[in-house]
Amino acid sequence: MLKIEHVNITFNKNTVNERRALQDVSLTLESGDFVTVIGSNGAGKSTLLNVISGTYEADSGNVLLDGKDITYLKEHRRARKIGRLFQDPLKGTAPHMTIEENLGLAYSRGKKRGFSMGVKKSDEEFFREKLRELNLGLEDRLKTPMGLLSGGQRQAVTLLMATIVTPALLLLDEHTAALDPKTAEQVMRLTDEIVKEHKITTLMITHNIKNALEYGNKTLVMSQGKALMMLEGQERANMTVEKLMELYSSTAEDSFTDKMILD
Numbered sequence: 001m002l003k004i005e006h007v008n009i010t011f012n013k014n015t016v017n018e019r020r021a022l023q024d025v026s027l028t029l030e031s032g033d034f035v036t037v038i039g040s041n042g043a044g045k046s047t048l049l050n051v052i053s054g055t056y057e058a059d060s061g062n063v064l065l066d067g068k069d070i071t072y073l074k075e076h077r078r079a080r081k082i083g084r085l086f087q088d089p090l091k092g093t094a095p096h097m098t099i100e101e102n103l104g105l106a107y108s109r110g111k112k113r114g115f116s117m118g119v120k121k122s123d124e125e126f127f128r129e130k131l132r133e134l135n136l137g138l139e140d141r142l143k144t145p146m147g148l149l150s151g152g153q154r155q156a157v158t159l160l161m162a163t164i165v166t167p168a169l170l171l172l173d174e175h176t177a178a179l180d181p182k183t184a185e186q187v188m189r190l191t192d193e194i195v196k197e198h199k200i201t202t203l204m205i206t207h208n209i210k211n212a213l214e215y216g217n218k219t220l221v222m223s224q225g226k227a228l229m230m231l232e233g234q235e236r237a238n239m240t241v242e243k244l245m246e247l248y249s250s251t252a253e254d255s256f257t258d259k260m261i262l263d
Ligand SMILES: Nc1ncnc2c1ncn2[C@@H]1O[C@H](COP(=O)(O)OP(=O)(O)OP(=O)(O)O)[C@@H](O)[C@H]1O
Pocket: 011, 012, 019, 020, 021, 039, 040, 041, 042, 043, 044, 045, 046, 047, 048
């Protein structure tokens, strides 16, 4: 499904600011895997997602999606298959366009007929139904500009946009970190429901270790540009936040940083 083979990426090569952000990273995600990604600040988590999405090109190594080598495929071409959410709810949507226009734009992705400003009546009903499933009362606000929504509502609609055409891969980069705890939990639950319902292969970066162990079926632990370990199966099921901290400090060369949310 997703295969990363020996990927390396160094920023500011041959300068005093040289930084090996990814060092010989290899990993495989099976179809339907929901992998949570943790690691201390600067561990390379976002860079990994950027290499997969095509924002950055790897210096060496390969990225394969559904058996196709996409290492050098341009970002906009990958975007048809890869959905992505960021920490900032303002990213990824057009604030002056209405909810239904934003959804229309996302729905036309990967379709031959392209995007037109008008939203078809049948699509409108479909969008209303999808919004109803979010349980945020947005089904009656199709004509509301995205910019008027709260951060949580906006992130929920962005999630819908990223998954309305089921992507081959969903990348979540701390997508609940900017929300208040209650809203974050709500968006997290929605994410889990959507990912499970459509069996979407997903990589989710989080600083919340509890969430990392609670959601998904595997956890990737990163440290200093390296994929330190992949927790899965019984080992992951038996893992607690405390045990994970111990395991990290006995394996990694650095320590967990204070940005980590432990409970
Ligand atoms: N565009 C860039 N130019 C230069 N250095 C970069 C760039 N992007 C990332 N880096 C550096 O690469 C390293 C890995 O960064 P990355 O953002 O992937 O870490 P992260 O694990 O996502 O960290 P955090 O949890 O703090 O967001 C860091 O040292 C960072 O400063």
